[in-house]
Amino acid sequence: MSAAPRPRRETVTGVPRGNPQGRVPRYAPARSEISEQTTLGATYVRSLMRSQLRTALLGLGVLALLVGALPLLFQLPQVLAGAPRTPGPYLWVGLGVVVYPVMWLIARWYVHRAERNERDFRGLVEGR
Numbered sequence: 272m273s274a275a276p277r278p279r280r281e282t283v284t285g286v287p288r289g290n291p292q293g294r295v296p297r298y299a300p301a302r303s304e305i306s307e308q309t310t311l312g313a314t315y316v317r318s319l320m321r322s323q324l325r326t327a328l329l330g331l332g333v334l335a336l337l338v339g340a341l342p343l344l345f346q347l348p349q350v351l352a353g354a355p356r357t358p359g360p361y362l363w364v365g366l367g368v369v370v371y372p373v374m375w376l377i378a379r380w381y382v383h384r385a386e387r388n389e390r391d392f393r394g395l396v397e398g399r
Contacts, residue, residue, distance in 0.1 A: 305396065319392045323385060330381040337373055341365070 305312035345362055 315392070315395065319388065322388045322392075326381060326384045326388060330377050330384075334374065334377055337370065337377075341370070 305315055344365065348361070
């Protein structure tokens with residue numbers, strides 16, 4: 272009796288179908304769409320620009336309301352008292368103690384939101 276031939280060893284070099292380990296492919300289609308400047312890539316970039324513009328306009332609007340309401344706020348004591356009075360130290364307290372911290376909070380919110388928009392966009396482009 273002859274011995275059965277040993278099975279031949281084969282090396283598989285392709286990517287397994289179905290991606291059983293849940294790995295993200297190295298090739299990100301969104302990144303290539305942007306770098307090749309296709310219509311879809313332009314849409315991705317335009318969506319980032321719109322979200323950044325929306326964030327900037329919202330921050331600017333809140334700041335404009337704050338600064339625009341200051342003259343009305345400073346006239347309030349004169350209206351309540353009924354007699355014209357010169358603005359006292361509360362004017363400087365209002366400007367120095369109230370306005371600047373609120374402006375700082377608006378700026379902080381804006382930076383946080385802009386970074387979040389960019390992080391979301393990067394996640395979209397990198398396929399995360």
